[in-house]
Amino acid sequence: MEKIINKDLSQYRRLLYSDSPSYSGIVAGDCKGDVWVDNILNPTLALVYSFAVGGYSIMGDTSDVTVYSDFLDFLRQKLFVELKSKGVDCFEFSVENKKTEDHILKLFSNESMNKEYEYSYRKSCYNKIKEINQYNIIPVDQEFIRQLLAGKYDNTEFLSERLLESWGTYEQFFAKSIAYVATFNKSIVAVIVGTARYQNVISIDIETIEEHRKKGLAFALTQYFVNDCVDRGLIAQWDCVESNIASRKTVEKAGFKFMKKKPYYWFSI
Incomplete structure (x- = not known):
C-alpha cells in the first residue's frame, strides 16, 4: 500500500460511495484525510483515515x-507499528463493499473482533428554528474566524481543530462546508461542523461541552445547519453508533430520515 499525497482520485469510481461522504470526500480530494492505495496508477483498494x-x-x-x-x-508491518508508537492500541474500521468486507474479516479471523452498528440519517428540508435565549447561535463565516483568531473567544481549539483537521485551511472550509457555534459569554460551548463533503452531501460533527449539555443546543444548532444546507442545495448526513442513544434521539427529533446502518469493527493491535 502506498500513501497518496494531494491527489484527486475522483475518477476511480470503485473507490467512491455516495452514502459515505466522510471517506469518499477524502478520496475525491474535497476534504482532508489520509489515503493509502494498492496501486497509484490503477487503485482497486484504498484505506482511508478520517480525523472527524x-x-x-x-x-x-x-x-x-x-x-x-x-x-x-x-497493516501489521507498518501501520500498526506507527499507531502503537503514538499510543494507539486498537484498529477501528468499516468496509464499504460487502465482498471486500468478507475478505477483510477472513484476514482478521484470528483477532478478537468487536462490532457495533453505525446508523446514518439524512435531511434536506427546512426546520422551524427554536431559539435558546441564554445562548448565541452564530454562523462560522470569515468575520467569525477573524474574531476567533483575534482572541475574542476563550476556547478556540474546540472549533479550530475540527475545521483545520477536516479541511486543512479556513479558505477550503469556506469553499466547501458550513459550521455554526453556540456561545455563552466569551466561550464556544457547542459546535456543529460539516467535516466532509462528497458531491452535495455534508457529514455532520456535533459536540457540546459537558456543563452545557441537555439544554437543547445540539437540536438548535442542527436546525440552523440544515436550513443553511437547504439554501445551498446541500444534504446533511448524520452518522452515529447504535449505543449513542442521545445522538440518535437528537437526530430523530430534528426530523432526519434513517438511511442505512453498517457495522463498524475494532480489535486490539
Whole structure:
C-alpha cells in the first residue's frame, strides 16, 4: 500500500460511495484525510483515515488475493507499528463493499473482533428554528474566524481543530462546508461542523461541552445547519453508533430520515 499525497482520485469510481461522504470526500480530494492505495496508477483498494470519524474505512474491491495479502502485510508491518508508537492500541474500521468486507474479516479471523452498528440519517428540508435565549447561535463565516483568531473567544481549539483537521485551511472550509457555534459569554460551548463533503452531501460533527449539555443546543444548532444546507442545495448526513442513544434521539427529533446502518469493527493491535 502506498500513501497518496494531494491527489484527486475522483475518477476511480470503485473507490467512491455516495452514502459515505466522510471517506469518499477524502478520496475525491474535497476534504482532508489520509489515503493509502494498492496501486497509484490503477487503485482497486484504498484505506482511508478520517480525523472527524476517528477511524478508517476500507474502500474498493478486487478479486486479486495478493492485494489482500499485501494489505495485511502493510497493516501489521507498518501501520500498526506507527499507531502503537503514538499510543494507539486498537484498529477501528468499516468496509464499504460487502465482498471486500468478507475478505477483510477472513484476514482478521484470528483477532478478537468487536462490532457495533453505525446508523446514518439524512435531511434536506427546512426546520422551524427554536431559539435558546441564554445562548448565541452564530454562523462560522470569515468575520467569525477573524474574531476567533483575534482572541475574542476563550476556547478556540474546540472549533479550530475540527475545521483545520477536516479541511486543512479556513479558505477550503469556506469553499466547501458550513459550521455554526453556540456561545455563552466569551466561550464556544457547542459546535456543529460539516467535516466532509462528497458531491452535495455534508457529514455532520456535533459536540457540546459537558456543563452545557441537555439544554437543547445540539437540536438548535442542527436546525440552523440544515436550513443553511437547504439554501445551498446541500444534504446533511448524520452518522452515529447504535449505543449513542442521545445522538440518535437528537437526530430523530430534528426530523432526519434513517438511511442505512453498517457495522463498524475494532480489535486490539
